[in-house]
Amino acid sequence: EVVMTQSPATLSVSPGQRATLSCRASQSIGNNLAWYQQRPGQAPRLLIYDASTRATGIPARFRGSGFGTEFTLTISSLQSEDFVVYSCQQYYTWPPGEGTFGQGTKLEIK
């Protein structure tokens, strides 16, 4: 079973700066990784799929990278609405199971 580990659990960054969020897989998953954003009280929103492809309508300041076991979500020029929770999902193993999602990273204002 693949285990997804996100770090850090909480990241403090100033508005206008860049945030770098990490997601690590316990085994190689190729580029089978997605990132989601979740605002309080709202549904998750797909940001990135196939590790680096932005979903429809996602601003260019969101960039996904990585392959294999190490993945990064970089958010440039942070805006107030970006300070929420981000989760990664691996879809290398199918059907999904216990190790589908990381535990999330909360991005907070420094």
Add this chain to the structure above:
Amino acid sequence: EVQLVESGGIVLQPGGSLRLSCAASGFTFDNYAMHWVRQAPGKGLEWVCLITYDGGSTFYADSVKGRFTISRDNSRNSLYLQMNSLRTDDTAFYYCTNEKHKYFESWGQGTLVTVSS
């Protein structure tokens, strides 16, 4: 515009049963596999179950296998989750989501199920 609207969440006691519904619109429902994903308060996302586009196959997380049943009615563009033998650790927001190439393209707002004595 894609819309997924969950309903049916309530407060109930351990051992109880509940059926959640998800009404879909804005996309060709019977072209998509559908999933339920849940999130306990303050916790991460947890995949629950999956049903193929035609309802022919279903898959479950070990934590709900034998207690939950996912189904769909493509004529009504609706997804369901029958939850039996509920436990306190089933307390969560339950989201329905449509699958595109194994990632989750659109999500509903969720419905809260609280299991408490």
